[in-house]
């Protein structure tokens with residue numbers, strides 16, 4: 617595994633020269649527009665990078681983008697890998713590990729999620745303060761990659777408290793409600809039954825989605841500070857539960873996208 621990661625990183629370094637990224641960004645479903653704000657210097661197709669998994673979902677375009685956001689050097693994953701697509705957890709987190717080898721210092725993650733907290737509304741943003749992993753696996757199972765991190769990494773403070781506070785100030789200055797809460801990651805790809813939504817709320821989650829937690833676990837294993845934000849694309853409380861279509865999720869994500877983009881750009885400026 618380490619050799620595959622090093623080969624991917626070496627290919628990227630050969631192709632992008634001495635780019636030297638500072639921050640990594642993973643964009644979720646329907647949240648690709650941040651890329652329009654980036655002064656792109658290099659754009660690599662996942663398919664061209666050795667050992668990189670290749671995206672299968674239509675709404676994810678599958679490119680690694682290198683450029684400047686607010687004057688800072690970033691790598692953006694446009695399109696991510698989900699466990700439900702049939703990838704192993706090692707594949708899902710492969711790009712995050714490569715980012716670390718390329719020198720990335722902090723990770724920023726976005727996702728689309730269902731709202732479980734009745735105080736939330738569709739198209740609002742929620743900063744993750746904690747998570748619950750209900751995926752059937754995680755990327756640290758198996759032989760530990762000692763070069764990346766310890767066998768039993770701490771998870772008592774997964775989401776960087778300082779960046780959470782900075783994000784709250786940015787939202788307050790921009791005059792929008794930024795929610796805070798616990799994200800639960802489920803395997804999918806089916807959405808939840810009413811009984812499952814109820815269960816997820818009872819165990820302490822504010823939002824539910826099918827991504828993020830594997831990548832965040834891999835990042836924290838490597839001791840990378842993480843900031844993550846969910847766009848609430850549909851409300852899943854008993855009174856507001858509706859049949860969900862991908863088109864509705866994309867529409868709700870599109871409404872929230874300018875705010876999400878602004879939040880990540882302003883937050884990166886402050887690092």
Ligand code: HPA
Pocket residue numbers: 728729730731802807808824825826849850852865
């Ligand atoms: N459940 C799981 N994942 C999701 C949802 C949901 O309701 N909405 C958007 N992603």
